Amino acid sequence: MDDDTSYGPDSPDLPDSPDLPDSPDSLYSIGELARLTGLTVRTIRFWSDTGVVPPTDRTPAGYRLYGPAALARLGLVRTLRDLGVGLAVIRQVLEREITVAEVAAVHAEALDVQIRTLRLRQAVLRAVAGRGSTPEETELMHKLATLSDQERRRLINAFIDSAFEGLDVDPGFLASMRNGMPELPEDPSQEQLDAWVELAELVQDEGFRAGIRRAAEDQTRAWKESGRPDGERTKRAARVIKERTEAAREAGIAPDAPAARPFLDEMAAVLAEVSRREDGPEFRAWLLERLEAGNDPRYGKYWRLVAVINGWALPDMDPATEWLKAALRA
Known part of the structure; x- marks a missing residue:
């Protein structure tokens, strides 16, 4: 299960997109990545643990360090997560097993189903509101509509x-x-x-x-x-x-x-x-x-x-x- 519920800026002052790195050899700690991207430390650590943004190196004390490629990956992962793509699929994209276009096509189709389901739920709610239905009738109408x-x-x-x-x-x-x-x-x-x-x-x-x-x-x-x-x-x-x-x-x-x-x-x-x-x-x-x-x-x-x-x-x-x-x- 994807457990990155803390995904988002730690404070309103954090930037929405990463700044350019100082040099191609720059390395960043998780805290520095958080400041650059507006993501929480917890989210970056979780994505790192799942392998979608692996560390580039480690300090002598064992702390993770990330290079410019990790910054680029974080930007793509955040975009795909915003679109509702799961981390397992994102990992396939990053490993070139599937393309972003293929992922987009599948998720567009899934969204069509979700939109239709929401319309059905909306219809049930309107019917319930208009008829003054009992809880039992509401449950029945929901089952029938879906x-x-x-x-x-x-x-x-x-x-x-x-x-x-x-x-x-x-x-x-x-x-x-x-x-x-x-x-x-x-x-x-x-x-x-x-x-x-x-x-x-x-x-x-x-x-x-x-x-x-x-x-x-x-x-x-x-x-x-x-x-x-x-x-x-x-x-x-x-x-x-x-x-x-x-x-x-x-x-x-x-x-x-x-x-x-x-x-x-x-x-x-x-x-x-x-x-x-x-x-x-x-x-x-x-x-x-x-x-x-x-x-x-x-x-x-x-x-x-x-x-x-x-x-x-x-x-x-x-x-x-x-x-x-x-x-x-x-």
């Missing part, structure tokens, strides 16, 4: 496995879940970090997992009755629902108003085709039951958080689904 990319993937995959394992879920749906992984960028914004912490808390919520699983089980039963829907038709139906409910809302048409009937009829016809059923009162009752069973609002929240983290523009289907459910109830 997970690696691999650990984040493992957490989301564990949620997907828990929610859908053993169910005859559409492979395309499962693929979309696994492909829609939250990927924090190298330099995430505060909003992205906050969204990640909230998402990580959400997927570990047993109530959320159970609700998503119930919805998947209900969907699986519906598929067994009517057959698995075609993916392209499902996307088309989603577009129709979003467009028609938006048009109705923009026109100021309430879901239970008579003027809502044409909008509902158009959407019901498309959904009946997707479900391979005939539109009518029985189908609409069945459709409402499916929407009620499978519309945990936190599922939409899950995708909104992923969208924030990944910087996606994701359409919000919750208002459309709520309008359609209200129209079906009416």
Whole structure:
């Protein structure tokens, strides 16, 4: 371990850089080096003991003496220590085993990691301050914010496995879940970090997992009755629902108003085709039951958080689904 904690000037009057030696043959005691460099005697002695600044000679009494080369070495060692380079690496540089450029490249990369870690810690502290978190919540949020990319993937995959394992879920749906992984960028914004912490808390919520699983089980039963829907038709139906409910809302048409009937009829016809059923009162009752069973609002929240983290523009289907459910109830 590097133990040069006393590294620094002994007093404000000491110079920040060494003076030129009197001659190439000049020899200096540790005390004289300290006065010339502004380093403490303890630091110079420690660096000497570790071999990075070995003595040039010794006095008859055994005291160490240092030549001009030691002055130059001390300047380089101090610079590298200021940059956070360890003494073992500094010794390699001085012995020409590695170059200063190689050391700088490695430490620049390490600093990138440290900066990112500090940003994550900053985000946690801001979130804690804004939420008035308990000590337990603070510890949890810190753990969530500092997970690696691999650990984040493992957490989301564990949620997907828990929610859908053993169910005859559409492979395309499962693929979309696994492909829609939250990927924090190298330099995430505060909003992205906050969204990640909230998402990580959400997927570990047993109530959320159970609700998503119930919805998947209900969907699986519906598929067994009517057959698995075609993916392209499902996307088309989603577009129709979003467009028609938006048009109705923009026109100021309430879901239970008579003027809502044409909008509902158009959407019901498309959904009946997707479900391979005939539109009518029985189908609409069945459709409402499916929407009620499978519309945990936190599922939409899950995708909104992923969208924030990944910087996606994701359409919000919750208002459309709520309008359609209200129209079906009416």
